[in-house]
Amino acid sequence: MSRPHLLMLPGWGMECHVFTPLIPTLSNIFQLSFLDWRGVRNENEYMKRVKNQLDSIHGPVWLLGWSLGTLSALEIACTYPTKIAGLILFGGMSRFTSNEQYPYGFNPIVVKQMKKQLQRNKGKTLTYFYKEMFSKTDKGKKHFQQFMSLVQDHFLGDDLESLSIGLGYLMNTDIRSELGKIKAKCLLIHGEDDAICLHEASTYIHKKLQVESEIYILKEAGHMPFFTETEKCAQIISRFSEGIHHHD
Numbered sequence: 001m002s003r004p005h006l007l008m009l010p011g012w013g014m015e016c017h018v019f020t021p022l023i024p025t026l027s028n029i030f031q032l033s034f035l036d037w038r039g040v041r042n043e044n045e046y047m048k049r050v051k052n053q054l055d056s057i058h059g060p061v062w063l064l065g066w067s068l069g070t071l072s073a074l075e076i077a078c079t080y081p082t083k084i085a086g087l088i089l090f091g092g093m094s095r096f097t098s099n100e101q102y103p104y105g106f107n108p109i110v111v112k113q114m115k116k117q118l119q120r121n122k123g124k125t126l127t128y129f130y131k132e133m134f135s136k137t138d139k140g141k142k143h144f145q146q147f148m149s150l151v152q153d154h155f156l157g158d159d160l161e162s163l164s165i166g167l168g169y170l171m172n173t174d175i176r177s178e179l180g181k182i183k184a185k186c187l188l189i190h191g192e193d194d195a196i197c198l199h200e201a202s203t204y205i206h207k208k209l210q211v212e213s214e215i216y217i218l219k220e221a222g223h224m225p226f227f228t229e230t231e232k233c234a235q236i237i238s239r240f241s242e243g244i245h246h247h248d
Contacts, residue, residue: 004085005057006030009050010037011067011091012166013126017154018066018147022226025234029241030062037068040162043169046072047079060085062184067091067197067223068166071173074182074205078175081183088187088237091194091223092202094179096170104200108171115167122160135193135222143228179208186213187240189233191221214240 006026008019016034019026026032035049050072054061062085065073070092077084098105117125130151134144186209190202199217206215216236218225226233 003029003031004060004062005033006062006064007033007035007053009035009063009065009069009072011069012170013129013158013163015155017150018227020150021230022234025238029238033057037166038156038158038162040165043165043172046169047075050076054080054083062086062088064088066226068170071096071175074175075173077184078178078181081181084184087184090189090226091197092188092190092205093197094176094205095174104198104204106196111167111171115164118160118163132195133223135191135220137193137220138222138228141228147227176208179205180210182209182211185211187237188213188215189225189236190217191223191225192217192219193221194223196223
């Protein structure tokens with residue numbers, strides 16, 4: 001009985017170490033692989049990196065995406081529907097920025113400002129973004145400090161060009177009209193107090209999918225529920241993934 005593969009895709013300005021709290025649970029269920037977005041040189045590279053990794057894995061693959069990683073996961077699941085067996089999405093989005101027809105996104109003006117601020121002071125801009133990921137309750141439980149320790153101890157850091165291209169990818173990618181093509185079953189987990197990506201963005205995906213999907217909105221959690229509500233998220237994933245083991 002072999003464990004299926006799970007490829008894990010982090011968010012903007014993030015690295016695979018952010019998933020550390022979930023690893024013990026996930027490694028009992030899946031064979032884990034990780035992707036990083038460091039050194040990206042154009043927006044097409046997000047898809048390309050995921051596709052290259054998929055091509056190196058035999059058999060169907062599950063994708064776990066968080067934030068920007070959910071955009072790439074959904075994009076891949078739309079483009080190669082038979083290759084993806086399941087999706088686990090934290091802070092899911094089919095479009096990042098808001099417009100008149102889509103009120104659940106991040107303000108595009110703020111993203112443009114972030115692009116400018118990045119050039120002036122990368123460290124300050126990233127720290128601002130990191131703080132926004134945590135709800136008031138998260139911060140009260142010292143999760144922000146724990147996260148910053150993880151960044152200092154394990155993150156290698158990304159360059160300005162790559163981070164700027166990442167913000168461009170977030171502003172320009174819109175796969176709302178493609179969601180019906182997805183064949184993989186989907187688990188959506190979102191923090192109710194997520195200030196980066198409103199939880200309605202996950203509800204939107206859940207309603208548009210034409211496959212089995214489950215959604216969990218976690219009370220008082222921010223943009224990193226797998227980090228701040230690890231036990232709860234681990235239980236949800238374990239339940240959702242029951243019965244997926246198969247013979248090669």
